[in-house]
Amino acid sequence: MEKLVSSLVASLSILVLTGCDGAQDPKPGPVPIAPSMDTSRDILSTNLALDVTAMTGEATIVLAGSESTGASLEVPGLSVTSVASPDSTLPIQYAVQDGRLDVGVPESSDPIELRISYSFATQSNFDGYLAEKLTFLWPRFCGNLFPCKSAPSEGVSFTMQLSGIPMGDTAVFPAEIPSDAPTYMPAFALGNYTYVMLGKTTAGTEVGVYHLPGEEAAMMEGTKDLTAFFDWLEKTYGEYTFGGKVASVSANWGPGAYGGMEHHPYWHIARDAMNDPVTHAHEAAHGWFGDGVRIACWEDFVLSEGTVSYLAARAIEAVGGTTAGQAVWDGYQSELDAVLPTEDTILMLDTCNEIDLIVHPLWSNVTYMKGAFFFKAVEAQVGRDKLDAAIKKFYGTHKNAAARMQDMIDTIQAETGADISVHVNGWLKGMGKP
Incomplete structure (x- = not known):
């Protein structure tokens, strides 16, 4: 009996020891990264797969590598359903607050890919996908169609696929935008085209x-x-x-x-x-301007609209002759005279992205017309060929990047050797017309 007890005790000791060893707490595994705000994270490319009947989308967004473990995107008109990444072994954690999607991503020197599934809604105020079956994202409504950053300086290359196209409709959209473009630029239209x-x-x-x-x-x-x-x-x-x-x-x-x-x-x-x-x-x-060269700030609106208003008149004259060109300028003069009494404003501001362009006085024909007449005045001073060479130089330097109107002024003066401050002060920084 004594031997049996001893054996039993020995056996129990082994069992207890074995049980204790097996019950040790496991080593903690990797913890998913909590979402955090980082609006500076650079977006390299965006692929959009949109179902226009189901009103759903998947955006594959490639972020530049960064020491940051956060990334933020605008999603005011979207309902985000999932966020995943093939570049992370852990689930991607995310949070949506006040129209902003914050994501937790691994620190990496290499690009990080995010796959964001979501639904979108029909908008009614020229601010996303419209009931008329086309999109309108200018100036800051990309987040009503896909996760994005709407700052005008933001440049992204895009690819796009559409599904769920209604019977009888043709979808007009770019399958690829190969160079960095502003985030209001991608668009589609459906109809009997x-x-x-x-x-x-x-x-x-x-x-x-x-x-x-x-x-x-x-x-x-x-x-x-x-x-x-x-x-x-x-x-x-x-x-x-x-x-x-x-x-x-x-x-x-x-x-x-x-x-x-x-x-x-x-x-x-x-x-x-x-x-x-x-x-x-x-x-x-x-x-070339507005898309090819993006505006760095909303306050640089004239760099986009004033420049292309001038270029449109020049193109029409180049193709249709002097009379056709003068007809455009006569129309511009009538438009300017019509809006100056009630909508006049200074076109060059010292701030950057501190205005809401939609409600600011810059958002008017004044910017288009005074901007065009600024270039016409410079042309009269320096000569057409020299101005064209300066604009070409500016475009070659800044294409698919962002610039300010002051950069254009500096380039014109550097390339032509002329002081154009009288036109800058008169058309861009002054009220009325010189």
Whole structure:
């Protein structure tokens, strides 16, 4: 009996020892990174896969490597359902607050890919996907269609796929925007579109137009010289960087809408403006300024709109002759005289991204027209060829990057050797017109 007890005790000791050893706490594993705000994280590229019937999307966003473990994107009009990353062995944690998506990502010197699934909604105030079956993201509404950063200096390359296209509709959108572009630039339009190839430029860019039923005559009137306009822009200022095919696209924005929107390479033109060559030339010119060279701050709005208003007049004169060009300037003068009494403002401000452009006085035809007449005045002083060479130099230096209007002024003065301060002070920094 004594031996049995001893054996039993020995056996129990072994069991206890074994049990104690097996019950040790496991070593803690890696902990997912908590989401944190970092609005400075650089976005390298965005791929969008959008289902326009289900109103869902997946954005594959590549972030630049960083020591930061946070990344923030604007999502005010989105409902985010998941965030994942093939570059992380851990689940990606995220939080949405006040229209901002904060994500926790590993510290890395290499780019990090995020895959964000979400749904989007129809918007009603020219601020996202519209009931008219097209998008309008200018100036800061990209976050109503995809996760983004809406700062005007932000430059991203894009790819896009659409599904769920309604029967009978054609989807007009760029499958790829290969160079850094502002985040308001990607767009799509759905409708009963007909494509007409207008021609090719000397550089080989195919130029066309997508029109809706009943617009044939207006389309031909407005775009008959569009290929020549684009050819002149390429030859005069440098290569186009957003692909080998471009087009004007009729935009059904509703009655009373006029003008266009620089959604290169398929820029949108209001149906009521389809017969207007100036609008087509203006939006085409945004491929060089506004899109090709992004504005660094909203306060640099004149660098976009003033410059392309000037270029549109120049393109029309180059193709249609002096009389056609003068007709554009006469129209500009009438527009300026109409808005100056009630909407005049100073075009160059010392701040950067401290204004809400939508409600600021810069958001008016004053900026377009005074900006155009500034360049016309400089042309009269330094000569057309010298000004063209300076604008070309500026574009070559800053294309697919962001710049300020002061950079344009500095380039013109450096390249021409002229002091243009009288025009800067008169047209850009002063009230009224010189």
